Amino acid sequence: MSTKKETFIKNRITMMVVDELRKIVGKDNVSTDDLIIALHSKDAAGLTGKGIAVVYPENTEQVAQIVKLCYEKDIKIYPQGSSTELSGSSMPNGGVIINFGRMNKIEEINIVDGYVTVQPGVRFIELEEELSKHKYMFPIDPGSYRAATIGGAINTGAGGMRGAKYGSIVDWILGLEVVLPTGDVINIGSKTTKCRQGYNLTKLIVGSEGTLGIVTKAYLKIVPAPENIVYAAAFFEKIEDAMSAVADIKRSGILPAIMEFLDEDVVEVGRRIINSDVEGNLLIIGVECNTEASERMIDTLKEILKKRSKNIIFAKNSKEMEEKGIMELRRAFYPLSMKFGFQQLKTPTFVLIEDIAVPVSTLHKVVREIKEVAKKYDFATLIGGHAGDGNIHPIICIPTEDPEKFEKAKEFYFEIMKIALNFEGTVSAEHGIGLLKKEGLEMEMRFRKSEKALDIMRGIKKVFDPKNILNPGKIV
């Protein structure tokens, strides 16, 4: 068959599919506009893809029909939240993009039973606002929580600032409604904390990056917000000292909910946010406690931190901490890295964000090695992240228009992953595998002599999605 004829047939099928999609969701909920498609084919990591249409379903039944149609016609499907996951896992490559912007309701907040029911398009910030009215919280808070959706975070297996105490999102999903690649809808897990339902499909779907099924509803476990949090923000001359202080705190028997760090360059470029003359490598610690214990907890932190830091700021509660601007500085890590890159490179900058995790006791060695490798490559590099759970995000700044540097940056990116493995860590902590970490995942499983695990993953993908239509090309 000639290429021309092939293209003609392909276009015919596409047109037919778009017509069918319009019948399912209404014509206002399908777009084939090039600009709209382009907007949905870019992610926060700077990757770009392509799609034939964007569709905005309003309920599970519509999602099921869309998937059934695509399954019959062999059309690829790309479910998508806000594309802030930084691994390329939501990048389309020529199929139908399903956007959940119109499935964004918090369906139920149930305090007594300790769960909320949400549609996938609900944003973290919206959920936080609603829960705070009840003095409750959902403990997972990814850096991009203003934009990130719950559905996207479930697919990514996201973490956040409270990981040291509260783990990742996989520990907080009680149950899911999922549309399978065949269009069948299943309801797995439960509204209860305990549930033994054979193989744990719920926790298998979490982190599967939309390759096994499409999440259309989630039951999330919620907990009372802590009565109080006391904070310490300590500045250290050497980043290794900051990392050693993390180990000091862990050794003391305190389990902070928050233990974040930023290296001296981030502090330097962001100093204005906290309106102060501070300098050095910053470690932020937040410990949940009863109100009556606040003073003692601050004293304990002071006792531990003063051994390695000469400049420590304390806050008795979250309000005081927000007023001091220190959390805002931490949250600005990503935008500040772009500012830093531009200052250093004097040209538009692209930033590549790493996401490794290592045992906390090795952090001081790991950051030193990363700094040394950065020197070798002569890259403008910043380091920050979630020290409490050993999750660090080195950021590499490279000129936007420099393919050679970009290739070098990729090498660097791999060297950082290798450092993580050498210190018994993992190549991806919370951003997922997507496209950017596929080779990294293979490297990790080779390193662990566990390539068979990859075969099993491929087998599982086939069980769920024999026609390989759901977010194909991601993870395995």
Added chain:
Amino acid sequence: MSTKKETFIKNRITMMVVDELRKIVGKDNVSTDDLIIALHSKDAAGLTGKGIAVVYPENTEQVAQIVKLCYEKDIKIYPQGSSTELSGSSMPNGGVIINFGRMNKIEEINIVDGYVTVQPGVRFIELEEELSKHKYMFPIDPGSYRAATIGGAINTGAGGMRGAKYGSIVDWILGLEVVLPTGDVINIGSKTTKCRQGYNLTKLIVGSEGTLGIVTKAYLKIVPAPENIVYAAAFFEKIEDAMSAVADIKRSGILPAIMEFLDEDVVEVGRRIINSDVEGNLLIIGVECNTEASERMIDTLKEILKKRSKNIIFAKNSKEMEEKGIMELRRAFYPLSMKFGFQQLKTPTFVLIEDIAVPVSTLHKVVREIKEVAKKYDFATLIGGHAGDGNIHPIICIPTEDPEKFEKAKEFYFEIMKIALNFEGTVSAEHGIGLLKKEGLEMEMRFRKSEKALDIMRGIKKVFDPKNILNPGKIV
């Protein structure tokens, strides 16, 4: 082929396999003694099975070789902990029983990095003892924690008394070393809290009841033991009131780590343990707090509980609570049920333990319905369990030698599961599926119109274990 010849060949193969097993683990680590096999073919639920040999490997390499041998010769394998899971999941049916009694080392306790490394045969009580030296804990504590092994609990997906706050064991497993049915060894997950390694095979193995792989090592997340726990033990005239008090507490914004209950009959039969004249339905509440907040926390509990209870005992800390014997009474639920059965039936008694979970807000209705159904069947029935997470364990007492009553008890068992489903609960909370809940699991997935999930589970089983040699016949 004649049956005689078949039997002859089968026996030959068995003898050859036993010889090979002896070469792998040494002759002292294989037993074909009928009595030993019988001892390993009985579980805490009273089920019996059969096996051709019991083998006691001492390390992962030996497990891998045993599995390789069985894979080649098509011999079934039954990995086994202490068989206390109460669902029949560890019952052998004609193959090699692998017992982990000689793989029982705590390999590493790492406080700074927040994990322990254990072999599967380590018992909960041993781990607890070691961790308490560091003022740390592993928050999962199944009722049978004195006998239960970590490996068994991982396979079961066990829960325990602290479920309301700490969830189930699946939330506390960071990584696993697993021998696949082919004999390949994989190392999945990480020592870090955050880890995105493609599909979450670690959490898929947890709760898979030894049907997908054999756990030979586990990395468990640990946390500091709480600074203090205050307790209230309240007695209620009506069990419905006790259950409504659970909802009152949840509504108040307190998240107790412990919220246990026993109905009035258990209290009656076990009263001597607490050496007191108490009566009524008992609710035990334990709230973790800082020392300074203890008094206030007790006052808050008093304020809430006194609305429905006239007899409340308080304890300022765990030591005081242990002295009062109330936790011991709770832990004696299972033996007390046998005593109760014997008192009621005047004949040796077999007890059938249910394990459902329902949303906490429905508990008062659920216990009422269970009591009514019990009346209809005229069974001696006790109810107790983990009220904080809606996990209740009705216990049915039946005469050991009465097949007719046993059939009726099975009907009752199913009616309780149906009640759970009608109240949006689940048929198995923490004991797993095994043999006893296979039909229950099917019923649950039918009820949820999610039978496709069972097909997927069968598909996953085939991916891991194409020859169906690993603990066959369990779950799906």
